[in-house]
Amino acid sequence: MHERVLNILACKYVDDVIIGAPFKITEKFVKDLNISVVVKGLHVQQGGIKSEALDLKPYEYAKEKDILTEVDINCTITMKEIVDRILLNKEAITQKVMKSTTKQELYEKNSKFISEIR
DSSP states (O other): OHHHHHHHHTSTTOOOOOTTOOSSOOHHHHHHTTOOOEEEETTOOOTTOOHHHHTTOTTHHHHHTTOEEEEOOOOOOOHHHHHHHHHHHHHHHHHHHHHHHHHHHHHHHHHHHHHHHO
16 A cells, blocks of 8 residues: 555655545545545456445546546556565564664663663
8 A cells, every 4th residue: 555655646746645535535525635636447346345335426526527537557466466575574574673672672771771870
């Protein structure tokens, strides 16, 4: 998610990315955040989304106001590849956190010792 957001924000035409945007884009949401463009991927898999939810027509307002842009997504990466990357990096991240925690504990111990001397 972070990689995707950073890649999108790197585009000079993008002002902001809204993580956790509501499923249905409403007039209030667009006006409150001064949204000028709503982007929707054309080939987003709808797996797991119930048909009743899609009946809500989540992009209806954006389409009516002509601020909806549909983008063809040509991403070949699979969910399995993403999970494999996470698992591959898990050990490195765990070691980094442990090292940082050890340094923090040492700093706190030394700070306490110095304050006792004074």
